[in-house]
Amino acid sequence: MESIYLDNAATTRVRANVIAKMQEALTSFYGNPSSTHSYGRSAKTGLESARKTIAKYMNAHPSEIIFTSGGTEADNMILRCAVRDLGVATIITSKIEHHAVTHTVEELVEKQNVRAHYVNLDSFGSPDLKHLEALLEKKEGKTLVSLMHINNEIGNVLDIKAVSELCQKYDALFHSDTVQSIGHFAWDTQETKVDFMAAAAHKFHGPKGVGFAYIKRNTGLKPLISGGSQERGCRAGTESHHNIVGLEEAFISAYDNLEEEKAYVMGLKKYFVDTIVQEIPEVQFNGHSADLEKSTYTLVNLRLPVDSQKSLMLLFHLDIKGIACSKGSACQSGSGKGSHVLSEILTDEEMQKPSLRFSFSKYNTKAELDHTIKVLKEFVLQ
Ligand SMILES: Cc1ncc(COP(=O)(O)O)c(C=O)c1O
Numbered sequence: 001m002e003s004i005y006l007d008n009a010a011t012t013r014v015r016a017n018v019i020a021k022m023q024e025a026l027t028s029f030y031g032n033p034s035s036t037h038s039y040g041r042s043a044k045t046g047l048e049s050a051r052k053t054i055a056k057y058m059n060a061h062p063s064e065i066i067f068t069s070g071g072t073e074a075d076n077m078i079l080r081c082a083v084r085d086l087g088v089a090t091i092i093t094s095k096i097e098h099h100a101v102t103h104t105v106e107e108l109v110e111k112q113n114v115r116a117h118y119v120n121l122d123s124f125g126s127p128d129l130k131h132l133e134a135l136l137e138k139k140e141g142k143t144l145v146s147l148m149h150i151n152n153e154i155g156n157v158l159d160i161k162a163v164s165e166l167c168q169k170y171d172a173l174f175h176s177d178t179v180q181s182i183g184h185f186a187w188d189t190q191e192t193k194v195d196f197m198a199a200a201a202h203k204f205h206g207p208k209g210v211g212f213a214y215i216k217r218n219t220g221l222k223p224l225i226s227g228g229s230q231e232r233g234c235r236a237g238t239e240s241h242h243n244i245v246g247l248e249e250a251f252i253s254a255y256d257n258l259e260e261e262k263a264y265v266m267g268l269k270k271y272f273v274d275t276i277v278q279e280i281p282e283v284q285f286n287g288h289s290a291d292l293e294k295s296t297y298t299l300v301n302l303r304l305p306v307d308s309q310k311s312l313m314l315l316f317h318l319d320i321k322g323i324a325c326s327k328g329s330a331c332q333s334g335s336g337k338g339s340h341v342l343s344e345i346l347t348d349e350e351m352q353k354p355s356l357r358f359s360f361s362k363y364n365t366k367a368e369l370d371h372t373i374k375v376l377k378e379f380v381l382q
Contacts, residue, residue, distance in 0.1 A: 003322040004372055005361075006324060009152055009298065010326055011203065012205045013205060014206065018207070019246075022242045022249075025242040029245075032238055033046075033047050046244070046245045047067070047244055053251065054247075060214060063217060066213045066215055066234045067211075069210065069211070070209060070211040071098075073213075074197075074212060075177055076104050077235070078198065079108065079175065086142060088114070089113075089115060090139055090142070090143040091105050091108065092139075092172070093105055093118060094119050096125055102340070115141075117135045119131055124156065124288050127158070127163075129163070139170060143173070144174070146175040147163055148179075148180070149177070150181045150184075152179070154289050155288065155296040155300065157296055160176060164192055164194060173196070174193070175195060175197070176194050178197040178198060179211070181296070182199035183203060183206075183250070184204065184296065184298055189214065189216075196214060198213055199212050205250050205254065210243035210246070215234070221234070264362055265297050265362060272373070276373050279374075282305035284302065286355055289301045298359055298361070299357055300359075303350065303354065304356070306379070306380055311352075311353065314354045315356075321375045323371075325359075326357040327354070
């Protein structure tokens, strides 16, 4: 086997139909969407069609979809503008959010005098909703809750309806980082009330550098980046037209094939978990990632029974064997720092063992998983 890509939570392979759509956009619709001539109007039509498509699939209003450069920008825009424009004084979040959220909250605390409260987590990394309610009960000033739907490292799925209901009960705004769930889970914004969400196309077989913020109508957020009046005055800068039509195409493919592809990828995850437990019985799973009810079907995060000295060689060894996966999350695997998510939920002893995240897509096969487990077993035994 030449190479095996099992790092789909970091980013995904772009679908062929998405590439074709983007190529057509780059070749034929290169006008600036703000221009009033026919080239500009054609590009603008493409943008607005993408906005309408996304809104339709999410049962939202097109004006609630603001295109951004990806998940990080959407999270930043929501958190920073909620503080600046809506007078949010308290943010309730968790220590295991993506850094796009945790670092932004830390900066808001430091520079804008925002109060941050962190919800207690159990040893699986699930937030304690009783503690969340207690924090909401005694909230001071306008409050925003920011809790991610799917954790990008351990895959835990938040009980988003319960959190949404608590936020409504205590009149708090609710932001959910949905970067790992949009494109993988069906969304109905009328059924699950969330004020703000973030999405990134590259997590569901679309291009990198494009995503969107869902911003509930009439919330009053002003733009983070000032300049022209693009994106209905919500985000300045010439729109990345080819990326946005690529996002639309990836979004349609993801949702039109959702059930079929979900069943296939879930089957892969189940097979991976069942097989690795048989082949390496001492393997441990982080968070709820082995539990198909409580974790996303797209990834698993596990700990191998090898000592810390040997673990230094593990990613290198897998790379040499052509297997791409992640240690913690991709943003951290090159930095030498341990995962901030795992360090919140594991003991020091558990942290000594190497943890790996394997994340799957419709392009993976069981044969690739068999090969990966064989390589892991050889490493553990050698
Ligand atoms: C949960 C989560 N939030 C935010 C981001 C950042 O998204 P982007 O890479 O599009 O900036 C990621 C990407 O890894 C993610 O997994």
